[in-house]
Amino acid sequence: MDAAAIRESFVRLWSSLGTFWGVPPTTAGVFGWLLSRSEPADAQEIMAGLELSRGAVSMACRELRAWGLVTAQRVPGSRRILYAPVDDLEKIVRNVVQIRKRREWDPILENLREWIPELEADPAPENAVFAERLRAMEALVELADSIVERFLKGGTVSNLGLKLLLGTSRGRGEKARDAARSRAAAAAEP
Amino acid sequence: MDAAAIRESFVRLWSSLGTFWGVPPTTAGVFGWLLSRSEPADAQEIMAGLELSRGAVSMACRELRAWGLVTAQRVPGSRRILYAPVDDLEKIVRNVVQIRKRREWDPILENLREWIPELEADPAPENAVFAERLRAMEALVELADSIVERFLKGGTVSNLGLKLLLGTSRGRGEKARDAARSRAAAAAEP
DNA sequence: CACAACGTTCAGAAAAACTTGAAAGTAGTG
DNA sequence: CACTACTTTCAAGTTTTTCTGAACGTTGTG
Numbered sequence: 470m471d472a473a474a475i476r477e478s479f480v481r482l483w484s485s486l487g488t489f490w491g492v493p494p495t496t497a498g499v500f501g502w503l504l505s506r507s508e509p510a511d512a513q514e515i516m517a518g519l520e521l522s523r524g525a526v527s528m529a530c531r532e533l534r535a536w537g538l539v540t541a542q543r544v545p546g547s548r549r550i551l552y553a554p555v556d557d558l559e560k561i562v563r564n565v566v567q568i569r570k571r572r573e574w575d576p577i578l579e580n581l582r583e584w585i586p587e588l589e590a591d592p593a594p595e596n597a598v599f600a601e602r603l604r605a606m607e608a609l610v611e612l613a614d615s616i617v618e619r620f621l622k623g624g625t626v627s628n629l630g631l632k633l634l635l636g637t638s639r640g641r642g643e644k645a646r647d648a649a650r651s652r653a654a655a656a657a658e659p
Numbered sequence: 660m661d662a663a664a665i666r667e668s669f670v671r672l673w674s675s676l677g678t679f680w681g682v683p684p685t686t687a688g689v690f691g692w693l694l695s696r697s698e699p700a701d702a703q704e705i706m707a708g709l710e711l712s713r714g715a716v717s718m719a720c721r722e723l724r725a726w727g728l729v730t731a732q733r734v735p736g737s738r739r740i741l742y743a744p745v746d747d748l749e750k751i752v753r754n755v756v757q758i759r760k761r762r763e764w765d766p767i768l769e770n771l772r773e774w775i776p777e778l779e780a781d782p783a784p785e786n787a788v789f790a791e792r793l794r795a796m797e798a799l800v801e802l803a804d805s806i807v808e809r810f811l812k813g814g815t816v817s818n819l820g821l822k823l824l825l826g827t828s829r830g831r832g833e834k835a836r837d838a839a840r841s842r843a844a845a846a847a848e849p
Numbered sequence: 850c851a852c853a854a855c856g857t858t859c860a861g862a863a864a865a866a867c868t869t870g871a872a873a874g875t876a877g878t879g
Numbered sequence: 880c881a882c883t884a885c886t887t888t889c890a891a892g893t894t895t896t897t898c899t900g901a902a903c904g905t906t907g908t909g
Binding site: 470471472475476478479482486488489491504505506507556558559562573577580584587588591593595596597598599602603605606609 | 660661662665666668669672676678679681694695696697746748749752763767770774777778781783785786787788789792793795796799
């Protein structure tokens with residue numbers, strides 16, 4: 470498989486990954502395509518490279534800018550805009566996590582906090598189990614929330630990772646992963 | 660808002676959450692509906708409760724069983740099957756994470772490991788940036804992988820959470836979250 | 850064995866999500 | 880200001896995903 474084929478597969482993979490972080494495949498594909506190139510590209514190049522319509526490219530780039538995943542720069546003396554991918558992976562993860570948290574987790578927590586007292590006020594016994602489950606859920610979401618919050622505010626990914634990796638009890642047949650782990654930790658903290 | 664209305668909103672919320680963990684809304688809705696009840700239910704009740712077709716209920720329940728989120732139990736002396744939601748949140752999270760990891764992350768890692776050496780073998784200089792990005796990505800995915808692996812194999816959620824919460828540097832204006840955190844930690848380790 | 854009571858399957862309908870392309874907007878230029 | 884070179888928008892079309900329902904399979908019963 471040569472470089473061109475790898476690039477193509479990579480873009481395909483990245484496109485299909487879109488669902489995972491909540492954007493349409495084309496949008497994710499544009500980001501992947503940008504990542505696979507060493508230079509920024511303008512809309513026409515993206516159109517040509519991915520066989521997309523002008524409109525699709527425009528919308529994908531807008532979305533990517535909104536996620537903080539690409540930067541746009543105007544070429545002086547022209548209306549052309551060059552798009553470059555943000556390639557700091559940590560920043561990418563942070564942006565995605567932050568936006569999804571706001572969009573998805575925060576509303577959940579709000580709902581739970583509103584529902585639980587109302588359910589508890591209702592004396593019907595068949596609600597007890599439901600209320601209890603909601604309470605457990607609230608606790609878990611709050612916990613997850615504070616972990617994510619801490620990640621967003623502060624520590625680096627590798628920091629976070631190392632804490633977890635080294636701080637927890639060992640000796641459960643983990644040897645196989647040690648090599649990968651060290652490589653990962655070293656590379657993630659450049 | 661009375662209990663019935665809360666139940667309804669909860670099911671709606673849970674349905675919309677389906678995308679988040681990778682199942683169709685109806686499937687997620689069935690799980691939410693089961694969670695909102697204190698007793699197991701059979702297919703007919705689910706059909707009636709959610710206005711779904713027989714087929715949809717059957718498929719949703721199969722899927723939920725495959726994810727390890729509901730248990731099925733036959734009523735003795737009848738063909739009827741009662742479905743009960745697994746309500747151990749930690750188990751739920753673990754199952755979802757495990758399945759998604761297998762389906763989505765593992766293939767990514769395999770691809771990266773295959774592509775990187777091939778790209779490095781290609782002398783064309785415009786591949787250097789791409790290769791470098793793939794390496795960074797590999798490192799991050801491997802790190803994430805080992806964290807997830809550890810979570811799947813071992814520590815409890817609250818364990819994991821506490822390690823992170825208490826082990827990392829403090830003093831960045833975190834006071835506001837302390838209350839929520841303690842409640843969460845206490846409730847998650849019953 | 851035949852019938853009743855359920856569960857399962859899957860081709861096709863319905864709905865949702867995505868993309869296109871043509872029209873409209875805007876910045877540079879002579 | 881008129882013209883060109885771009886980008887943005889959005890209604891309509893296309894593709895993908897999800898749901899339905901009728902036909903089929905199984906288990907229990909008399």
